[in-house]
Amino acid sequence: xxxxxxxxxxxxxxxxxxxxxxxxxxxxxxxxxxxxxxxxxxxxxxxxxxxxxxxxxxxxxxxxxxxxxxxxxxxxxxxxxxxxxxxxxxxxxxxxxxxxxxxxxxxxxxxxxxxxxxxxxxxxxxxxxxxxxxxxxxxxxxxxxxxxxxxxxxxxxxxxxxxxxxxxxxxxxxxxxxxxxxxxxxxxxxxxxxxxxxxxxxxxxxxxxxxxxxxxxxxxxxxxxxxxxxxxxxxxxxxxxxxxxxxxxxxxxxxxxxxxxxxxxxxxxxxxxxxxxxxxxxxxxxxxxxxxxxxxxxxxxxxxxx
Numbered sequence: 673x674x675x676x677x678x679x680x681x682x683x684x685x686x687x688x689x690x691x692x693x694x695x696x697x698x699x700x701x702x703x704x705x706x707x708x709x710x711x712x713x714x715x716x717x718x719x720x721x722x723x724x725x726x727x728x729x730x731x732x733x734x735x736x737x738x739x740x741x742x743x744x745x746x747x748x749x750x751x752x753x754x755x756x757x758x759x760x761x762x763x764x765x766x767x768x769x770x771x772x773x774x775x776x777x778x779x780x781x782x783x784x785x786x787x788x789x790x791x792x793x794x795x796x797x798x799x800x801x802x803x804x805x806x807x808x809x810x811x812x813x814x815x816x817x818x819x820x821x822x823x824x825x826x827x828x829x830x831x832x833x834x835x836x837x838x839x840x841x842x843x844x845x846x847x848x849x850x851x852x853x854x855x856x857x858x859x860x861x862x863x864x865x866x867x868x869x870x871x872x873x874x875x876x877x878x879x880x881x882x883x884x885x886x887x888x889x890x891x892x893x894x895x896x897x898x899x900x901x902x903x904x905x906x907x908x909x910x911x912x913x914x915x916x917x918x919x920x921x922x923x924x925x926x927x928x929x930x931x932x933x934x935x936x937x938x939x940x941x942x943x944x945x946x947x948x949x950x951x952x953x954x955x956x957x958x959x960x961x962x963x964x965x966x967x968x969x970x971x972x973x974x975x976x977x978x
Contacts, residue, residue: 680692680694680695681695682695682698682699682702684699684702685702697718697719700718700719701718704804705718706718708720708722708723709723710723710726710727710730712727712730713730725747728746728747736748736750736751737751738751738754738755738758739755740755740758740847741758741845741847742845743847753774753775756774756775757774757847757848757860758847758848761774762774764776764778764779765779766779766782766783766786768783768786769786781803784802784803785802792804792806792807793807794807794810794811794814796811796814797814809830809831812830813830817830818830820832820834820835821835822835822838822839822842824839824842825842837858837859840858840859841858845858846858848860848862848863849863850863850866850867850870852867852870853870865886865887868886869886873886874886876888876890876891877891878891878894878895878898880895880898881898893914893915896914897914901914902914904916904918904919905919906919906922906923906926908923908926909926921942921943924942924943925942929942930942932944932946932947933947934947934950934951934954936951936954937954
């Protein structure tokens with residue numbers, strides 16, 4: 673007997689399906705259930721087909737090679753997704769905010785930020801996440817755990833992706849090339865930032881004074897001028913600084929460290945800028961112009977810059 677109720681409609685997001693089996697698979701997105709587990713690495717999947725596709729990565733040789741860089745892949749679909757990093761193609765667009773992605777998996781993950789409730793909460797700081805994996809990574813900021821270690825230099829990382837990027841330092845791999853000047857860089861975000869040198873693009877704008885910046889980190893530092901925030905504190909004298917580099921320079925006052933040495937006279941300085949000014953004494957270049965100063969001896973200049 674038909675009651676008129678749509679048995680193939682999701683009661684959470686109202687999405688409809690032709691078959692009840694499709695609805696069953698879909699519901700696992702909301703319940704986070706992953707009943708299909710790989711016997712090799714214990715990774716779990718919502719759909720049996722995804723497990724089958726994953727299982728091939730343990731048994732199949734890497735037959736598909738990228739024409740741009742030396743990387744090989746076991747599946748043609750993985751090669752297709754990888755090539756988009758070189759071309760910059762992002763065919764998958766979010767219908768909510770129009771942000772684009774290079775593969776469907778990234779789009780799916782992003783879409784949850786619009787629809788999912790952040791059900792995973794950190795017990796340390798109460799920050800909430802929509803995915804359990806994001807919470808796991810976040811917790812490591814509290815515990816200090818860094819489970820991914822470089823086999824070359826033994827440096828450890830919280831995330832596998834950070835280790836992958838780090839390894840390129842040892843291999844010398846720089847797969848991302850600028851089409852303007854042909855310079856190569858290790859990371860895609862470095863290429864994105866570099867390209868702005870050519871285009872002059874400055875997409876990050878200060879809401880207070882409307883000054884624009886090419887990098888988000890530069891805007892973050894700039895905003896501290898308006899807020900007065902100084903997050904870096906000296907453990908010796910409690911003086912605070914807006915820049916980490918300023919704190920590093922300040923600490924040398926307490927330690928007495930002078931890491932910058934003049935190759936001509938072996939005098940050491942705590943700041944690189946002081947060494948640069950000092951070197952001008954040997955080259956004969958005037959370190960600065962002081963219209964009211966009549967006679968400044970070389971000895972006094974050395975003392976001024978120490």
